Amino acid sequence: LAMLAERDAKITLFHKEKYHLLRLTLDGTEAVSEKFTDPTEAEQAAVMCKGAAVTCTSVTKEQKKEQPPKLYDLTTLQREANRLFGYTAKQTLDYAQSLYEKKLLTYPRTDSRYLTSDMAETASCVIHLAAKLPPFDGCTNFFPLVEAMISDKDVSDHHAIIPTMEIEKADIKGLPLGERNLFLLVCCKLLCASAEPYVYETVTATFDCCGHSFTAKGKRVLAEGWREIDRIFRAFLKEKPADGDGSTLPDFTEGQTFDGAEVAVTEHFTQPPKPYTEDTLLSAMENAGKDGIPDEAERKGLGTPATRAAIIEKLVAAGFVERRGKSLIPTKTGINLVTVLPEPLTSPMLTAEWEQKLTEIAKGGADPDTFMDGIRTMVQEIVSTYSCISEDGKKLFAPEKEVIGTCPRCGQPVYEGKKNFACSDRSCGFVLWKNDRFWTSRKKELTKKMATDLLKKGRTNVKGMWSEKKQAAYDAAVILDDTGGKYINFKLEFPKRKEGVNGRK
CATH class of the missing domain: 1.10.290.10 (Topoisomerase I, domain 4)
Structure with missing residues (x-):
């Protein structure tokens, strides 16, 4: 949960930055410049390079081999x-x-x-x-x-x-x-x-135009090896190949020159980190805290292959994480929980240290009683240090109240509570009670819609109110009659009866 919250914060705080690239077209191949953060500078460079001579400054070829992947755990x-x-x-x-x-x-x-x-x-x-x-x-x-x-x-x-x-x-x-x-x-x-390695050659060509450097990259497959099987399977699933083979570059040679360069300026933005998917989160869980864990430690990361799925499902079921498409996003409650938890409980290092000590105990190199004493001491310290959540922490978990209107006295928002509709400014004192005697005596309860009407229009139409005196139900408009006192008053307005043909009601 802490890892998901940290990633979410990085995405939220990310500020995208604009940059520009120059693209040079040579023999149907595109060579790209370094990034320009200043658009004016990029345009000036493009004007300079347009139609100018281009020289190939280097061509580097490197044969690479990708060994077959390992089997699945x-x-x-x-x-x-x-x-x-x-x-x-x-x-x-x-x-x-x-x-x-x-x-x-x-x-x-x-x-x-x-x-x-x-x-x-x-x-x-x-x-x-x-x-x-x-x-x-x-x-x-x-x-x-x-x-x-x-x-x-x-x-x-x-x-x-x-x-x-x-x-x-x-x-x-x-x-x-x-x-x-x-x-x-x-x-x-x-x-x-069980297949042969995938063998390919990478080609990198660099060019100079008016003092600006451009790079073109290409790839040539020498032996498809295991990637042929992967490609056939992905085609069967109607999926794109895992890694495009890249375009093949023309046979550029060092010192080769070109006249009349075609140059274009393109605009780009830096990208925020991506939200975790189950794929990337499982990888992050497997590798969590590995840098600080000794190589001989038997188990590293968070959870085991058998428990990681259950950990993710538990976070989702508890309402701390939600799935949006393939992404796993921490909810507001999840982020708040991480905010108030003691730091040791949100660090993978605690799990790693325990696993390391348990491994030593299993090998007879450490005492189990000493380990359990350490656990007890740590729990006591955490409980005493974090015996209660701070007032600021409690506010994080306060239920979000719905604004249902504007206070007629002070203009502040009015929120719905369990028993009333009250002004958010406590010093104001404006409150509409759901179980006010005005409503209970008429066998009615003040609903959210009625309260909204009273605040917006000063009146609400109510059907089926009960009259103790007449022992019958009646319809009427309830008018808000606020005199500024502790309790709010209401007035009733009855619908006018239509007059008959001879003028009698």
């Missing part, structure tokens, strides 16, 4: 399912659990992304079975490499999530949509993890 599965399908962390866990119970997936509550050496043969069989499923049956020249996904030292309680051998006889098309999507996502990751 629960957190990465939840993150990608949120990014691709918009599933919440809890939905993904529920789908994965159902697939596990149907014996189609291995145990989902894992924090490992590797398999153990005794699984090599099984993994190889499962890979070949997954490669026969549509849409993966469209992959060409596929020779799986199982070795890359094996690491005994990186598997703690449970290995990575992969499909099981049941894949051979399962009716994948018959699965509910959520389960089917998740199952194919796990199959895709398994195939990608």
Whole structure:
């Protein structure tokens, strides 16, 4: 909740700044300048460069290799399912659990992304079975490499999530949509993890025009490798590729010159940080406070793969966080809660320290009684230091009152309370009581609409008021008759009867 509130504050306090770029067109390729914060300076540079000679000052080529991704643990599965399908962390866990119970997936509550050496043969069989499923049956020249996904030292309680051998006889098309999507996502990751690396070449060309530097970047794919499987799966889902291959640059050479440069100025704005989604929040929870935690600590971050979904759901259910599309936004109550909580309780370091000490106790290197004594002492200190919320803190949680009109005495707003409609200025004293004897004796209660009419028009029409004297109901207009005293008076005005043809009423 503190992480969400901090991000929300950064977004709220963000001030966008305008900047300009010069864009140079050469042989159908666009080269871009550095940022200009002064628009006049950008326009002057554009005038200078228009039609001038351009020189290529450098061309840099670099071959890069992207290794296949690792298999899924629960957190990465939840993150990608949120990014691709918009599933919440809890939905993904529920789908994965159902697939596990149907014996189609291995145990989902894992924090490992590797398999153990005794699984090599099984993994190889499962890979070949997954490669026969549509849409993966469209992959060409596929020779799986199982070795890359094996690491005994990186598997703690449970290995990575992969499909099981049941894949051979399962009716994948018959699965509910959520389960089917998740199952194919796990199959895709398994195939990608066992494929060849993705190899490409980046090209960066720099140009000079009238003393201003411009840069053009391009990319050339040398071997598609695992990205071919990812691309086929995304096309099947009608999703855009994860990373565009970029445009291929012409063969620029250092010292090459161009005449008559075409230059355009474009306007841009700096962007605020983005709200957390379940994908980015799960990642932030996993990495929370890692910088200050020793490398040998067994567990880092907030929660475990099995509990992070429940933590998010609890915040939503309690009304501290709300979902807006894929974004998770702290509510006013959530932000207020973080504001009044003691700092140790909103820091991931407290969790990290406890986890570290528990690990030492498990290894016999620390005393559990000493640990519990420390917990008790900390709780006592927090309770005594923060025994009550300050008056300012209480105001944060005061229910928001609805303005229903303007006070006829002082012009301040009139709010609805549980028992009355009162002026916001307490010294004024204007108040309309819902259970005023004027209303109760007539078997009526002053409603919000009636109070609004009284404040706006000075009168309200009321049907079915009871007359004790006549033992009958009647309709009348109630007129506000405020003489400035402690209690407000009311007058009744009855509708006039229509006259008959002969003049008698």
